[in-house]
Structure formats: C-alpha cells, structure tokens
Amino acid sequence: MHRIIALLTSLLLLTSHAGANPSLWRGEWPDTNFGKSAITDWSEILSGGPPKDGIPAIDAPKFRKAGSERRISGTEPVITLEMEGQTPRAYPIRYMTWHEIVNDRVGGVPVAVTFCPLCNSGMVFDRRVGGRVLSFGVSGKLRHSDMVMYDRETQSWWQQAIGEAIVGDLTGTKLTHMTSWMESWDQFRARNPQGLVMDEPAYNRSYGRNPYAGYDSSRQPFLYNGENPPHGIPPLERVVRVGDRAWPLTRIRAEGGVREADLAITWEKGQASALDHATIAKGRDVGTVRVRDGQGRDVPHDVMFAFAFHAFWPDGKWMVR
Incomplete structure (x- = not known):
C-alpha cells in the first residue's frame, strides 16, 4: 500500500x-x-x-x-x-x-x-x-x-x-x-x-467503506511535497490543533490528557480511525479528543495530520512537552 x-x-x-x-x-x-x-x-x-x-x-x-x-x-x-x-x-x-x-x-x-x-x-x-x-x-x-x-x-x-x-x-x-x-x-x-x-444520502456509494485503506499508516501523505514536521513527528501522526498550537495525539494519550495554555484536552478510547482498515468500523482505535477552556466550555479545534499543521502553520507552536 x-x-x-x-x-x-x-x-x-x-x-x-x-x-x-x-x-x-x-x-x-x-x-x-x-x-x-x-x-x-x-x-x-x-x-x-x-x-x-x-x-x-x-x-x-x-x-x-x-x-x-x-x-x-x-x-x-x-x-x-x-x-x-x-x-x-x-x-x-x-x-x-x-x-x-x-x-x-x-x-x-x-x-x-x-x-x-x-x-x-x-x-x-x-x-x-x-x-x-x-x-x-x-x-x-x-x-x-x-x-x-x-x-x-x-x-x-x-x-x-x-x-x-x-x-x-x-x-x-x-x-x-x-x-x-x-x-x-x-x-x-x-x-x-x-x-x-x-441519513444516508441518495447516491450510489460504498458507504461504510474506506477508499484510503492504510493511509494513516503511510510514510508520506498523498500529493504532498512539502517539509516534514519537526521534532521527528511522523507526517501522518494525528495532532490536536487549537489556533496555531498543535499537541501530538501520542502525547495526549500517553499522559492521559493535558492541561496547559488555559486548556484541558482529554482523550477517551472507543473511536475507530476512518483511514485505517478498508471497512471504517474495523479501523484501529484512535480515541476521541475533547478540548475545553477553564470554564469547561468546548473550544473549536481540529484533529489533523501533523504534515498539514506544519504546511499551514509553518511558524506554529508544537506542544511536545
């Protein structure tokens, strides 16, 4: 693949x-x-x-x-x-x-x-x-x-x-x-x-199938020739982006969540990757992230691949520790 x-x-x-x-x-x-x-x-x-x-x-x-x-x-x-x-x-x-x-x-x-x-x-x-x-x-x-x-x-x-x-x-x-x-x-x-x-759209599509099987385990993104992320972070590792900051998902999982930059980022198991197995429901567990502020309110964020954060926020801050 x-x-x-x-x-x-x-x-x-x-x-x-x-x-x-x-x-x-x-x-x-x-x-x-x-x-x-x-x-x-x-x-x-x-x-x-x-x-x-x-x-x-x-x-x-x-x-x-x-x-x-x-x-x-x-x-x-x-x-x-x-x-x-x-x-x-x-x-x-x-x-x-x-x-x-x-x-x-x-x-x-x-x-x-x-x-x-x-x-x-x-x-x-x-x-x-x-x-x-x-x-x-x-x-x-x-x-x-x-x-x-x-x-x-x-x-x-x-x-x-x-x-x-x-x-x-x-x-x-x-x-x-x-x-x-x-x-x-x-x-x-x-x-x-x-x-x-x-509800299911009225189109002839293989809903529930992932046409990008194995993609998030790839060594390089599709149709991307930019720089790789810093700190040795793999291009297709998920990161939690809030504004111009990015937290590697591996860190959030390993630490059981993080509290910094006036945010509480939590992780809970149970969500399948949409870009792993050919059948979405069989994808490996990547878990669910929630991002809240000091008052417990949900905060706009994105869980994206590291290469994309680096491409669009080249001067962004990597929250590696």
Whole structure:
C-alpha cells in the first residue's frame, strides 16, 4: 500500500505541476477571478483526480432520530455539532468520506460541515460572510494535500484546513470556525439518545467503506511535497490543533490528557480511525479528543495530520512537552 501511494503521488505530482496554471483552469472556472489570489506559487495547487463537483457536496441533508439508526457501527466516527437550544446532530464520516462537504442549516444558522480525508481534518464553519450566505462545493483541487472548496456564489476557492478564501473575489475572507468534534457513534448516542443523525444520502456509494485503506499508516501523505514536521513527528501522526498550537495525539494519550495554555484536552478510547482498515468500523482505535477552556466550555479545534499543521502553520507552536 505504501509503495502504491508513493508511486501515484510521484506520477500525479509530475502531471499536476505541468498544469498548475490559472490560464488552463479558466475553461472549467470561467467565473473565478484568478487575478485576485493569496497564492504566490500556483504549483502548490494540484488536481486531486475528480473534476469540479466530481465529489458531490450534500445540500439540505435529511436526518433521522439517533435511536432509529441501525446501519452505523458503534465505533464509527461522526462529526458532532451541539448548538445551544438545538437538537444535537451527528454527521457520520461514512458519508463525509464520499461527499466531504454538507451544507446544512441548524436553528437558522447556515453551516458547512467539512471533512478532508487526506488531512483527517473535520471542521464546521458558519456559511455567513458579509451579510451573504454561501454554499460550498468540492473543487477537485488540493493544496498541501488539503481539500480546496469553492463557493457557488462567487466561485472563489477556499482552503478547508484554515477556512479562508485563497483565490477569487473573496480572497482573504475567513469563515467562522464553529465548535464541533469527532467522536464515536456510541459516544454520541449515549450522550444524546434523542439526537439526530444525518441519513444516508441518495447516491450510489460504498458507504461504510474506506477508499484510503492504510493511509494513516503511510510514510508520506498523498500529493504532498512539502517539509516534514519537526521534532521527528511522523507526517501522518494525528495532532490536536487549537489556533496555531498543535499537541501530538501520542502525547495526549500517553499522559492521559493535558492541561496547559488555559486548556484541558482529554482523550477517551472507543473511536475507530476512518483511514485505517478498508471497512471504517474495523479501523484501529484512535480515541476521541475533547478540548475545553477553564470554564469547561468546548473550544473549536481540529484533529489533523501533523504534515498539514506544519504546511499551514509553518511558524506554529508544537506542544511536545
């Protein structure tokens, strides 16, 4: 598996670098303003394989009561969104893996639930920008192996890992990162027996399967040619990112949680890796992280791969001890 990923990465890098030029993208993106951009090196943006909307985002998803769901195994990961005054919602990674973006509305708040399998980055954003509600799709492009989203209203391109527009009219605009976390389906429904879970989309996909089997045990990321993380941290080790700080998950597990930088980061077993076994439910246990402040309130964070943190926060602080 590792050799196959390395070979595919090399081939795709060679072909993608040759085509990393906005003039060649204008046919597919006639309404994107390539004259406005935060990109200084266009070769950083590569084709991930699928074309624009080749990975279809989900709009206005349907939900069912948590107690009526029988298809999801207990250890499978979900993205949890608990907003004050609203019924908690779970977005299963078995669906997010194949769609990557869900445009939803919770209690009148338009949200984008996002998951980039190549970075293990799962975040929720407020879709309101400058008085306008945006809706997002999957561009088919990657930068530092992270999904490049686009908004349908201005056709601007957005970097998922940082929630910021990097190409187009909205370049420099940042989305509000909302509080959410990844946990197991068992953990969600035990705490929220009356909660809601996103229903299976009406697409012909192998839901519950992981098309990136063995990925998070690889020695190198897919379609990434940047620097490796410092401190000898493997590129595909999970880290807990809060702002511009990153805590290696191995440290959090070994210490039974950490308390520093005015945060309490806890770890609990029971969540399967979505990027290990070909069947998500059979993935090895990577556990669930919760991040809270001094008052016990949940804090926006991300559990991503170390290489992605280093790529997007090159001056970030590594909380190794």
